[in-house]
Amino acid sequence: MHIYHRLMYSLGSGSLLLILTVTLTGCTDAVPQDVVEAIESLDRDLMDLRAAELSPDDYARFAHQWMALKTRVQAEDDLIHWPWESNELDLSLRRLYEEGVETVARITDQRKALGQAAERKLTSVEDRFHILTVQVRAIDSRLVLGQQLVETDLLVKQARAFFEEGQFERSIEASVKAGQMLTSQTDLLSSELGRYADHERIGRWQQMANETIAWSRRHHASAIVVSKADRVLTLYKNGQKVLSYPVRLGFNGIREKRYQGDGATPEGRYLIAGKRGQGQTQFYRALLLDYPNEEDRRRFQSARKTGLIPASKGIGGQIEIHGVENELAAQTLGCVMLENAHMISLYDRVEKGTPVTIVGALQEQNSVAQALASLGQRNDI
């Protein structure tokens, strides 16, 4: 072949090779691996956020699109595109990536807001429960709520456990339920102990106490008034206050006495029916009261008829003002208990027939009324 032709042939082949090389190096993979990895990273972020639990529709939309594109990614993994060819898969992946970034941001904000809401509700209900527990102990009304206090305690603990694990919706569910139980328990306390905040009732108690004091004045004799809410026993002589001592009541003392064994300390007008000195009682010294009196029997029969008191329960008795056998005992079975030193002082100043008036409270601002008011203010969850 002539040299000229050889030269032209070489130039042509070289040009063709050059064009081919330039073209091929400009070609792109059909599947942009960097975008695929970025989307997989977004998916991991969404899983960490528990997106399927928190925002199931959002995650389903992302997952469905990703799975559809993933099948195409697997099918076109080894394909390349010419530079002038549009890559629809690439565009779809990039679009999914952008939507995924928005979804992650949205769910992150959602999760943060949910976490804050869960924490608010949990803190509120824990606070309310603490206050309820404190107030219930302060006024010895644990038995008024029975098992409910424990049920609420368990729910609050569960709410906290779910919160600590990041299960905010379940934490909120438990907190709301606990909040409802706290409201219900506050209502129960108000229902059972509302008389301590009732103006008319307190007025009647005040009248009973005043009449007892007036009797003491008229007869130049001793008389005792016990205020259950204040846990105070006051001795009057000639209508004047002689002494005043703190007392301990029944384990259910704050309630009205209904039947034997209920642990309540009765309210009413009584008389000292007997005195037991040292050696005659296990409680150092004791003043036996004439409970049940006529009013107690009438009330008991009425409650029995309406079914408020089980038929198996008796009216009870053996209600005393007594000293202490066990100095560490905080409560009685229904009696009024004084420290032994105070019991000696009282014992020698009274006699059989001395009136003893036991009332719920003598002041409107008594401990039980204040506890109820404090609890009523917290029903805000």
Added chain:
Amino acid sequence: MFEKLLNVAPIVLALVVATGCAKPPTEQIEAAEKAVADAQQSGASTYVAEEYAKIEGTLVALRKEVADQDAKFGLVRDYGKAEQLAVAAKADAERVKAEAEKKRDEAKAAALQAQHAAEESVKVTLDLVAKAPTGKDRAALEAIKADAEALKASLNQTQMAIDKADYQAAQKQAEAIREKSTAVSHEIETALAKIGKGKAAAKKK
């Protein structure tokens, strides 16, 4: 004649191949759908929620592929990709089902363990209550007894949660019961100790 047959053969062969790929892989699709349903039954949407959403997504992609092919002219339909998707969906669903069952079994085991610990703890509490005095000393324990009864009743709720397969709730509840019953037991022991100390002191007097 023979030459004419040779000319036509490729066309016939092409037609046979085309019609072979022209039917949707119904069996494989049904198998995939059943596998996804089985995964759901195993609690996949609870225990491996994201993975379950993905296999649902694969099923959606499969149905779309079948619909796309159905919409084409008969001779150009190709369900090859749909078949691949169906096989992949079935395999993924079976994997997700296995994962869900594993996590469900783990959750159940944790719930049962917590329940057992709670029952043991409550038994200790109730045994202490049984030691409570029945005379005038019982006042100190009357209020606490109601707590012990409440804990015993709460164990029933834990069992109900387990019966409903809500293992997370059951575990949390059981752990709360164990914690509370430990506290109540301590309260009872303190009260019993006070009764004992008080009586001992009284005897000395």
